[in-house]
Amino acid sequence: MDETRPTRRQSDLADMLELLLDKGVVINADIAVTVGETELLGVKLRAAVASFETAAKYGMEFPDGTDMERVERAAGVEEIESDRPELDELEIEAAASEGESEENDEEAGHR
Amino acid sequence: MSLGRSDKSTDFETGRYLYCVVRSDDQAEFEADGVEDEPVYLVHSDGLAAVVHHCESLYDADDMERVREWLLDHQAVVDSVGEQFGTPLPFRFDTILTGDDEAVRGWLDESREDLEAYLTEFAGHWEYRVEITRTDDPELEDERLAELDAEIENADDGTAFLLEKQRARRETDLHRARDDEIAADARERLEPLSSEFEQATDPDEVASFSLLAHEDDETAIGDELDPVAARDGIEVKFTGPWPPYSFAPEL
Numbered sequence: 001m002d003e004t005r006p007t008r009r010q011s012d013l014a015d016m017l018e019l020l021l022d023k024g025v026v027i028n029a030d031i032a033v034t035v036g037e038t039e040l041l042g043v044k045l046r047a048a049v050a051s052f053e054t055a056a057k058y059g060m061e062f063p064d065g066t067d068m069e070r071v072e073r074a075a076g077v078e079e080i081e082s083d084r085p086e087l088d089e090l091e092i093e094a095a096a097s098e099g100e101s102e103e104n105d106e107e108a109g110h111r
Numbered sequence: 112m113s114l115g116r117s118d119k120s121t122d123f124e125t126g127r128y129l130y131c132v133v134r135s136d137d138q139a140e141f142e143a144d145g146v147e148d149e150p151v152y153l154v155h156s157d158g159l160a161a162v163v164h165h166c167e168s169l170y171d172a173d174d175m176e177r178v179r180e181w182l183l184d185h186q187a188v189v190d191s192v193g194e195q196f197g198t199p200l201p202f203r204f205d206t207i208l209t210g211d212d213e214a215v216r217g218w219l220d221e222s223r224e225d226l227e228a229y230l231t232e233f234a235g236h237w238e239y240r241v242e243i244t245r246t247d248d249p250e251l252e253d254e255r256l257a258e259l260d261a262e263i264e265n266a267d268d269g270t271a272f273l274l275e276k277q278r279a280r281r282e283t284d285l286h287r288a289r290d291d292e293i294a295a296d297a298r299e300r301l302e303p304l305s306s307e308f309e310q311a312t313d314p315d316e317v318a319s320f321s322l323l324a325h326e327d328d329e330t331a332i333g334d335e336l337d338p339v340a341a342r343d344g345i346e347v348k349f350t351g352p353w354p355p356y357s358f359a360p361e362l
Contacts, residue, residue, distance in 0.1 A: 004336040004349055006239055006329060012350040017182040023356040024203035025132075029221075031214055033123065033169060033207045 126207045127163040127215050130188045131199035134230050135160035143191055146184045154212045156219040159226055162192050170205050189354050198233045201354035225362050236323050237352030243317040249344045251285050294318035300335035304328045307358050321357040
């Protein structure tokens, strides 16, 4: 029988990319600028990683729970939609995932 | 405005993009190509070093492929730092300190106590991730299912339809119970080998764990996963060692 050993294949990296946006040291100092300071940018980057195309290509899943709420909230801001075309796409995703996010309610408080 | 760098509110004159902090000899050198091929170097301060590159704004792009490249480049730098210096304290993507190297040094000194405490805690430890999934449904041995099967056989179409529904529900319950049992078993095996442990809830998986564990325990973790992986219709994905992203603090 094969022994179970950790792998670090290219495909395993996909999981990591999500962690890079979501986890890692956060600095609360006046001289620090992070994605957290600009909600929109955070949502955009997250969407980039989790977009349908990317997900299909790299075997990733849309982050669940609160993340979806953020996406939905951001996608609902009208002026952003109009001058940032990629958010139209985002809104479609948000709508498409609405059913799913209900199932995931338990996890909403997770992060 | 250069492609993908925008958002005036996040522009600044001088900044240092942060990859991670490590303990390091003040003479140690490190070079790599970072995000957007920026030259990466160390800013030292008395036994601590921040791994940085020069930048003037947050990374922001409309091109998703480009963002993916950035993330991979970021991860590559942190990986190579880890190989040379041991477990790094990894920062979230797009974390920038405004100011020059002196500002970074100032921040290192200010945060020294916390940074050193976490570096000590993480020394030799890495993040490992375990995902347990069901690849196919196992044969279920259950009295109630057998009863339902017999009833379905003898029932008329309408009754059979309702009984089929009951059967499906019973099957779902049994699968869930088995999943829960497998998850609990795996958790019991892995938790003692972890200094920190997180279980994520994902309806598509039997279980999903992130653990912070010592590199010397990697084999032991694998050994504990063997019997889990050997169960019928169960697949275990075990990845790592990764920088301890999930266990990184707010500073």
